[in-house]
Amino acid sequence: MNTVYIGQDALHELQDLLHNKAFSKVAVLVDENTLAHCYPLVKPYLPEHHLIQIQSGEAHKTLQTCEYIWQRMTELNLDRWSVLVNLGGGVIGDMGGFCAALFKRGSYFVQVPTTLLSQVDASVGGKTGVDFKGLKNHIGVYKEPVAVFIYPDFLQTLPQREIKSGYAEIIKHWLIADAEMFEEQRHIGLFTENWEELIRHSVAIKSKVVEVDPLEGGYRKVLNFGHTIGHAVESYMLEKPGRELLHGEAIAIGMLCEAYLSVKKDLLTKDALDKIETFLVSVYEKVPLTEDDIQALSRLALHDKKNTGATINCTLLQRIGSAVYDQPVTLPEIQEALRYYSLL
Template sequence: MISFLDDNFSLLNQYISENQPSLLLILVDENTHEHCLPTLLGNLETDIPFEIIEIEPGEEVKNIETATLLWEVLTDFGTDRNALMINLGGGVITDMGGFVASTYKRGIKFINIPTTLLAMVDASIGGKTGIDHGFYKNIVGTFSLPEKIFAYPKFLQTLEFTQLRSGFAEMLKHGLIASESHWNNLKNIELTPENLEAFVVDSMNVKQQVVEADFKEKNLRKTLNFGHTIGHAIESLFLQAEHTIPHGEAVTAGMVMEAHLSFSSQLISKEILDEITNTIFKVYPQLPIEEFDKNDIFNLMLNDKKNIGGKIKFSIIDAIGHCLYDYEVSRAQIDEAIDYYVAIEQ
């Protein structure tokens, strides 16, 4: 399912030639329209008609209003069920494009061409599509696999450092939950596109292997939620306060706090907690979460999609490279984890 493109995009052209869709719908945002679309169009070799659909960038547009607009655009284009949507962009584009494609006329085919590190190693893989609703992250969506994922690592050179750092969070998570060697390879790396390219395939493989073992998230796939239960709640509160933060920054804050849950549950040592905390804080800024009420954070966590019977179910590590899921902790432990994060001095 995952293929790496050469500079001529040969595998993409081969896929389109073999499948002969009736129409190509290329979904971009303003950034990928400027920085990535020219590369795609310059290498596209087909006589099949195509349409460019552009939306604004950012998490703020990943909602039902944008989805409705896209459904209307597809209708105006006379899109039939043999069309192919090409999602060229970061996580918002692959989430949104996959959701719209999987629901339009009960589903048209789509492929993902991730252009950000976050999308390459996480959002584009696994068949989760979705939109936000009422400040709840990805609460409406489908499980729908793309036909293919085409990665072109040179797109990483178009990213600002904050976007590169955001995607790196998911790579660190993959190491913590599934591969100690991957974690060790990453923990002292200098964040440049060239340095990261060598490890992108490792992270993509971790995500793909977990998804293949548990597509519908009944068990093992829940481990990918490490850092996200608290992280998504924090991200939602910043979004609600109209102070959008990169997804990876929220996730790394969540990983520090959820690592503390592992420590307070006596699953990992203080040395491992310190290693995780120090590694993350070498790269990521400390978020001002003290401005949020703990009850608000907690209430948002209660709405996490993976909860069962009104109880918060965490995915937390019991060693670097191994993760537990459906783990329950006390409210006091959650409050202690938040206090731990706030008290860290950089």
């Protein structure tokens, strides 16, 4: 397990690490947003470094962007003892980690997640990768960063929509592992004043799961709750100009659909579903889905990484605070769940 620093001291800790380890070179990966809003906050803590800038957004999480990053790393004469500082959200973290992991068969990287989503999710667990032909994270490797630095003040640079997106993964962590927090927080919702504490709690849940099963042989799949259908929704909408969803927005839809399936399979009570539904609908705007969307989405879900052959294996809830993985779900069931959502 890598070290995760959370709090006001995080940037000092980053400074210490870059100072104390003998990296040959330091490069910082940014997009236009983190260059404008986050890089000025981090720069005073950095030693001499190079900048590599890419375009923001999931649409750029591709091998083509990786080729650009590798070309820049090559031009800057980075080597196996260099470190890439990934300053950004999940796209920068996943893709920067991937590029560092593969450059000359493995150079170093640290994660400095700047969105709530990447702070509570992408920065922990060692998953790196890119999308491929519309399939989310289809190409990737497991590789831990040297360390993760979570600076909560970055959240003040984020639009509300980004906060909501990250909040979905926080909710997911409650749903799969902490019923008490769910019960307490569902009444507070986005009005919380203690993000640092929520982040710490979420990172702790995720770290504990990943520690038990780093390569997702089994138990780690509990983290996939909401993601089998959610990833399909996210990939699908990415191809529909004007309808693109943020990751957490898609996962919120996935969680509703998969909670519905949990009831249908007699794992979860209708009462629990109602609570989840009321809460999620109060936070996330409804996304209209046509019958054509539902057909295409359900087929897309079949390509999800978490499937064996033609069966769709899903993580479902057995109660609020506890998930079960590898639950086989059929294509018609996925369609039914999407219809349930579209009729909410």
